[in-house]
Amino acid sequence: MTEAEAASYTADEMMAVAAAxxxxxxxxxxxxxxxxSRAANLARATHAPNCVLIYESGAIGAKPRHLPLSIGDGELxxxxxxxxxxxxxxxxxxxxxxxxxxxxxxxQIDRHGxxxxxxxxxxxxxxxxxxxxxxxxxxxxxxxxxFVMLRQTPRTFVERLDFLTxxxxxxxxxxxxxxxxxxxxxxxxxxxxxxxxxxxxxxLTMTELFxxxxxxxxREAAGWNLRIAAAIQLVQPPAIDxxxxxxxxxxxxxxxxxx
Amino acid sequence: xxxxxxxxxxxxxxxxxxxxxxxxxxTHLIPHAVGHELxxxxxxxxxxxxxxxxxxxxQLIGMGCARKxxxxxxxxxxxxxxxxxxxxxxxxxxxxxxxxxxSHAGMAAGYAAGASNFPFGIVRGYEGTDLSTRTNxxxxxxxxxxxxxxxVPAIRPDVGIIHAQRADAAGNVQLWGISGVQKExxxxxxxxxxxxxxxxxxxxxxxxxxxxxxxxxxxxxxxAGGAHPSYAxxxxxxxxxFYVRWDEISRDRDGFLEWMQRxxxxxxxxxxxxxxxxxxxxxxx
Numbered sequence: 408m409t410e411a412e413a414a415s416y417t418a419d420e421m422m423a424v425a426a427a428x429x430x431x432x433x434x435x436x437x438x439x440x441x442x443x444s445r446a447a448n449l450a451r452a453t454h455a456p457n458c459v460l461i462y463e464s465g466a467i468g469a470k471p472r473h474l475p476l477s478i479g480d481g482e483l484x485x486x487x488x489x490x491x492x493x494x495x496x497x498x499x500x501x502x503x504x505x506x507x508x509x510x511x512x513x514x515q516i517d518r519h520g521x522x523x524x525x526x527x528x529x530x531x532x533x534x535x536x537x538x539x540x541x542x543x544x545x546x547x548x549x550x551x552x553x554f555v556m557l558r559q560t561p562r563t564f565v566e567r568l569d570f571l572t573x574x575x576x577x578x579x580x581x582x583x584x585x586x587x588x589x590x591x592x593x594x595x596x597x598x599x600x601x602x603x604x605x606x607x608x609x610x611l612t613m614t615e616l617f618x619x620x621x622x623x624x625x626r627e628a629a630g631w632n633l634r635i636a637a638a639i640q641l642v643q644p645p646a647i648d649x650x651x652x653x654x655x656x657x658x659x660x661x662x663x664x665x666x
Numbered sequence: 667x668x669x670x671x672x673x674x675x676x677x678x679x680x681x682x683x684x685x686x687x688x689x690x691x692x693t694h695l696i697p698h699a700v701g702h703e704l705x706x707x708x709x710x711x712x713x714x715x716x717x718x719x720x721x722x723x724x725q726l727i728g729m730g731c732a733r734k735x736x737x738x739x740x741x742x743x744x745x746x747x748x749x750x751x752x753x754x755x756x757x758x759x760x761x762x763x764x765x766x767x768x769s770h771a772g773m774a775a776g777y778a779a780g781a782s783n784f785p786f787g788i789v790r791g792y793e794g795t796d797l798s799t800r801t802n803x804x805x806x807x808x809x810x811x812x813x814x815x816x817x818v819p820a821i822r823p824d825v826g827i828i829h830a831q832r833a834d835a836a837g838n839v840q841l842w843g844i845s846g847v848q849k850e851x852x853x854x855x856x857x858x859x860x861x862x863x864x865x866x867x868x869x870x871x872x873x874x875x876x877x878x879x880x881x882x883x884x885x886x887x888x889x890a891g892g893a894h895p896s897y898a899x900x901x902x903x904x905x906x907x908f909y910v911r912w913d914e915i916s917r918d919r920d921g922f923l924e925w926m927q928r929x930x931x932x933x934x935x936x937x938x939x940x941x942x943x944x945x946x947x948x949x950x951x
Contacts, residue, residue, distance in 0.1 A: 440743060440744050463770060464692050464694070464844045465846070476743065476745070476904070477693045477743035478693060478743065479693020479694050480693070480904055481843065481844075481897055481904060490843065490845070492845050493774050493847050494774040494847060497770060497771040497774045497775075498775070498778075502791075525767075525796070525797070530796075534756070535752070536747075536752045538739050538740050538748075539738060540739065540768070540769040540797055541739035542739075542769065542770040542771065543769070544769045544791045545769055545790065548790065548791055549791075570796050571794070571795050572797060574793070588790070658906070
């Protein structure tokens, strides 16, 4: 890959690279399908070869050679250290408190990191019926921390969620941390930059901007008055080795995947 | 003791209109052939239970077989929406669909409780979510620690239906790979049907395989290739291209009905359906 080729990358690729960089080598990671799976596999292919990928289908320590289309592709089972049943993965492993990082997508997020993956519009008569909770509520509550990936628009970054599917940060009254659970959402990666909760107010605050993105771009793409960190960091564009590894992650037996 | 019967007979004898029916299989080993047979036999008013209602339930819902859906994640994995499920929820087409939704952990706990003959399972979740006000759970307090937990009612379907790799002539069932909640749904259901890739004279023991003894299963039917477009580990791969194609097939009502008419209603059984599908694929290559 030439430097000119490396300079032309997509917003989704920048997202995957930025999220992958945040995964530490050796982290035990509960991975959702789509953007999170792409980022987690990129981390494993680059700086975090000892990352343990856990898929909710029961595959523990999966090392897929291709990007899986579903969370239960055969390749995940074939390359896993162990395959367990679905009741076991959610009880012994997730709620048992053995996962470092949960990795989720969502349709909507609010300033506290709460997530909606259930409906757009009224519950009884939704404008858009979304897939629903899946593993997300327990992933966010019981992984030590949770990363979220979603594209940022005023329709996804909302003042008020249409439905609260997943609690972003446990409050004092339901703090799972007191019982060995996690601290909730610690990082949100969008196509414009990275957000982290303010240490005091816990409100999501933009701490990193992607190349060629301004703080005003980010403000316009949010449905609430965004907080931007005073010392905002500028993210390095994808390096050649990151892009090469990302583009080598091909889906299994079909041409295109919408993530 | 399991009876080995043809699939059409098993569906006719075991599934009645109005039943609570769970077709399980978490991405792997989804009993698609049974879904098609339910559609051919025009079962109605079913309460369909399944953690991940993907294509198999999109077809049953779109063909008007369902009254209610109990589920935790309803999408076409890695592809997008289930258009028939969405049309039923958003526009009551072809009929209104009542929903009871949980998280995956909630459904899994409900199935485990069903298999254990407990009244409920417990989950450390739902706290603070809107889900808790929309679904069928109750809050309980741990008698030992005082911790607040969500109780999820046991899932005990009238009929539990799964697909597995193989059975022996006595009806002992062997299943391996991603095993989802298949053991739980068979043990927790009043009646059960297991379709298999093949019936072999003797089951070789396999490490880590799930074994359902013949005396836990009501009926076993041979349905080779019956999980397609899902897969049977060791027999055939997941047809990811079909999941992508389903997005197009199911997008509008007419296209969906035409496809179902041609591929399911007008085919007599699994074999005819497979021959039609293969002929079409050969002609489009």
